[in-house]
Amino acid sequence: MGMNGQLNLDFGNKFASLPDDKKWQVVCEHLASKGLDSSLEVWLRQIKPLSLSGDKFVFAASSSFAKEWIEKRYLSLLKETLSQFEGNEVEVELRVVPEKRDKEKTPSKRKTQTGLPLNPRYTFETFVVGPSNRFAYSSAKAVSASPGSSYNPLFIYGGVGLGKTHLMQAIGNSILENFDANVMYVSGEYFTTQYIEALKDGKISSFRKKFRSVDIWLLDDIQFIADKERTTEEFFHTFNTLYEMGKQIVICSDRAPSQLQLFHPRVRSRLESGVIAGIRPPDFETRLAILEKKLEMEKASLPQEVLLYIAKVIQSNIRALEGALVKLLAWTSINNTLPSLPLAQEVIEDYIEKKEAKANVGIQDIISAISKYFGISPRTLRGKRKDKKVLLPRQICMYLCRELTPASVTEIAKVLGRTHPAVLNGYNRIKEQIERDKELASIIQKIISLLPSPFEVR
Numbered sequence: 001m002g003m004n005g006q007l008n009l010d011f012g013n014k015f016a017s018l019p020d021d022k023k024w025q026v027v028c029e030h031l032a033s034k035g036l037d038s039s040l041e042v043w044l045r046q047i048k049p050l051s052l053s054g055d056k057f058v059f060a061a062s063s064s065f066a067k068e069w070i071e072k073r074y075l076s077l078l079k080e081t082l083s084q085f086e087g088n089e090v091e092v093e094l095r096v097v098p099e100k101r102d103k104e105k106t107p108s109k110r111k112t113q114t115g116l117p118l119n120p121r122y123t124f125e126t127f128v129v130g131p132s133n134r135f136a137y138s139s140a141k142a143v144s145a146s147p148g149s150s151y152n153p154l155f156i157y158g159g160v161g162l163g164k165t166h167l168m169q170a171i172g173n174s175i176l177e178n179f180d181a182n183v184m185y186v187s188g189e190y191f192t193t194q195y196i197e198a199l200k201d202g203k204i205s206s207f208r209k210k211f212r213s214v215d216i217w218l219l220d221d222i223q224f225i226a227d228k229e230r231t232t233e234e235f236f237h238t239f240n241t242l243y244e245m246g247k248q249i250v251i252c253s254d255r256a257p258s259q260l261q262l263f264h265p266r267v268r269s270r271l272e273s274g275v276i277a278g279i280r281p282p283d284f285e286t287r288l289a290i291l292e293k294k295l296e297m298e299k300a301s302l303p304q305e306v307l308l309y310i311a312k313v314i315q316s317n318i319r320a321l322e323g324a325l326v327k328l329l330a331w332t333s334i335n336n337t338l339p340s341l342p343l344a345q346e347v348i349e350d351y352i353e354k355k356e357a358k359a360n361v362g363i364q365d366i367i368s369a370i371s372k373y374f375g376i377s378p379r380t381l382r383g384k385r386k387d388k389k390v391l392l393p394r395q396i397c398m399y400l401c402r403e404l405t406p407a408s409v410t411e412i413a414k415v416l417g418r419t420h421p422a423v424l425n426g427y428n429r430i431k432e433q434i435e436r437d438k439e440l441a442s443i444i445q446k447i448i449s450l451l452p453s454p455f456e457v458r
């Protein structure tokens with residue numbers, strides 16, 4: 001993993017001298033900006049830095065369960081990230097330090113949350129509603145207003161990073177606030193691990209008993225268990241038990257029930273028996289609104305053209321959208337200045353989905369940039385001349401067409417009046433040469449700067 005370019009250098013000499021809490025904040029922001037997985041953030045909140053200097057960094061974990069889970073899943077990531085920021089190899093140790101309980105605040109007996117922890121940030125208030133998620137949102141609201149009634153089970157599905165977990169946890173958070181209920185949140189992966197462990201230790205009956213007391217069952221990422229024989233059976237059992245007791249069940253998945261590879265097809269009709277709500281990728285206005293909401297929550301700001309740019313180029317994944325924003329905010333706080341548009345483009349480069357950025361530039365754009373830069377006409381470029389004055393620009397043209405447009409080699413060959421192997425050959429020549437030849441690299445950079453930027457609406 002890399003602290004990709006720019007930011008890395010900027011932190012380089014400053015990080016080691018920051019106070020512990022600032023260090024931890026920077027690391028958490030960095031990890032969040034990578035959008036590795038949505039529960040990482042919740043787990044990071046379960047540990048507090050005790051000492052972040054020397055060659056061993058020590059953290060306090062709130063329970064031995066938290067300690068074990070974090071050690072199993074995130075220890076190497078933490079170690080690697082901290083070492084990288086610090087600039088030398090560090091060890092990471094977790095110690096169990098139970099949090100002091102506020103006696104007066106002891107929750108009532110029935111109000112409990114079991115399974116994996118909920119992220120307090122995932123609420124209905126922080127969820128931006130648009131045409132792509134309106135139905136899922138209002139279904140989730142209905143569930144939290146009267147759990148266990150008509151929207152049962154609620155099945156939410158959609159692609160990665162579109163807000164399924166957020167909505168599901170918003171249901172959990174809202175119910176915990178308004179009802180005396182036992183809310184259990186588990187991921188398909190967690191359910192599987194727990195089940196396998198129970199099998200191994202011969203504790204199936206106590207595993208099942210745990211679910212008997214659940215009022216609201218939130219099962220995230222069911223696709224993880226759908227193709228596993230025994231785990232699906234156990235899921236089916238749990239589902240039926242709770243359903244018959246009139247408990248609310250909410251399930252999230254990366255695809256519709258009909259698309260799940262179910263080991264037991266009879267499970268499908270169960271999944272489809274309630275309300276099914278799909279979430280689609282957000283439109284431009286929703287993406288912009290999400291960025292603005294997030295800034296408002298962080299009490300931060302960024303130049304409007306930068307926001308428009310992010311909303312324009314990051315289209316299909318809200319996690320990436322947030323990641324880009326967080327990375328820019330980290331950059332802003334470290335450098336104490338607002339980023340310009342070109343700088344922002346550089347900082348968030350890794351978040352931009354290649355195809356979308358590419359789709360904005362066409363072969364003709366590249367041909368006209370090349371002819372402008374070298375002062376040769378498009379006709380000459382496409383013509384028969386093979387002297388160096390024309391050959392190099394033509395090869396650069398082939399290279400850029402392949403790198404920057406979605407066009408196939410065949411299409412490029414056709415437009416340039418060349419053969420398929422000739423285009424491949426030209427492309428490879430430049431690709432190899434650009435590694436060693438600084439002058440060529442800078443020429444190509446200048447040609448790219450003549451192209452319409454992906455920011456321009458066309």
Ligand code: ADP
Nearest residue numbers: 038126127128160161162163164165166318319
């Ligand atoms: P999924 O579970 O669908 O993969 P998540 O619920 O983890 O996606 O969402 C990814 C990130 O995007 C989360 O940080 C979440 O808060 C944010 N997010 C998703 N949809 C919205 C929305 N409509 N409004 C605000 N934030 C959102």
Ligand code: MG
Nearest residue numbers: 038164165220
């Ligand atoms: Mg999720």
